Amino acid sequence: MSWTAFYLVCFLVGLLLSIFSFVSGSVHLPHGHFHFGHGAHGHGPALKGGVSPFNFATIMAFLAWFGGAGYLLSVHEAALGTWIVLLATLCGFVGGATVFWFLAKVLMKDTGELDPADYEKVGVLGQITNPIRQGGTGELVFVQEGVRQVCGARSDTGDPIGKGIEVVVTRYEKGIAYVRRWDELEGSTSQTAQMQDGK
Secondary structure (H helix, E strand, C coil): CCHHHHHHHHHHHHHHHHHHHHHHHHCCECCECCCCCCCCCCCCCCCCCCCCCCCHHHHHHHHHHHHHHHHHHHHHCHHHCCHHHHHHHHHHHHHHHHHHHHHHHHHCCCCCCCCHHHHCCCCCEEEEEECECCCCEEEEEEEECCEEEEEEEEECCCCCECCCCEEEEEEEECCEEEEEEHHHHHHHHHHHHHHHHHC
């Protein structure tokens, strides 16, 4: 096999697998699916955002750029000889680095560490959608991190709470929110403030 044919094969393999990786990342295949962006985790040290510079997408980009540059140089600048390999390798690294930059800075820029405090249920204000009978369980709807959520709810005091009443979660155990009426808490807070002002 000539060098020209070798470069052409590298280019075609890299290009086709890059396209396949990109398309299958957004299309569910019968035997599963691959992720071009979030599935770009590979072996090697992962940088910020959790993406490694050595992953399928960057390796295929390297192969395509290496093959494409090598093919063009070997056809048009055959006099360069062994320099073609070095120049093609340099082009391959540029291609891989470009794809890595795109993955790290564009596709995965919003990927961050999850803060458990953002998902803390205690203190959340919600509304009862299924009434809580005395000593029983009802249903609570609340919004957290911009997402509407529903969970089972029980009265923290054991008293019944009607549908549509605003409540505050005082504790959360085993998927059940223990709640108190918002107006009760608001009233007790106002009383406390008045007492402190009276002093």
